[in-house]
Amino acid sequence: MRMIIDVVTPGNGKTYELMLDDTLTVGAAKEKIIEQISAFENGNIGFDESSSLYLTASQSCLPDHRNIRKAGVRSGQSLLLL
DSSP states (O other): EEEEEEEOOOOOOOOEEEEETTBBBBHHHHHHHHHHHHHHTTOOOOOOTTOEEEETTEEEEOOOOTTTTTTTTTTOEEEEEO
């Protein structure tokens, strides 16, 4: 199932609305998020695979190996990319 999430990047003070498949692992979702933001910003983004995703609702870091749905991410929520 597809979900729409907001991704906040404090480094540039922007929020991006993205669509993700809820069956992805957090690590795979992070790669897709970085790829999409990088394309939008013409490659001018300073994130990589060592970056972390935080679920703002629970103020917790999401482990890369967990499925994003099972990690508690729901459509309409915000993630913080650090």
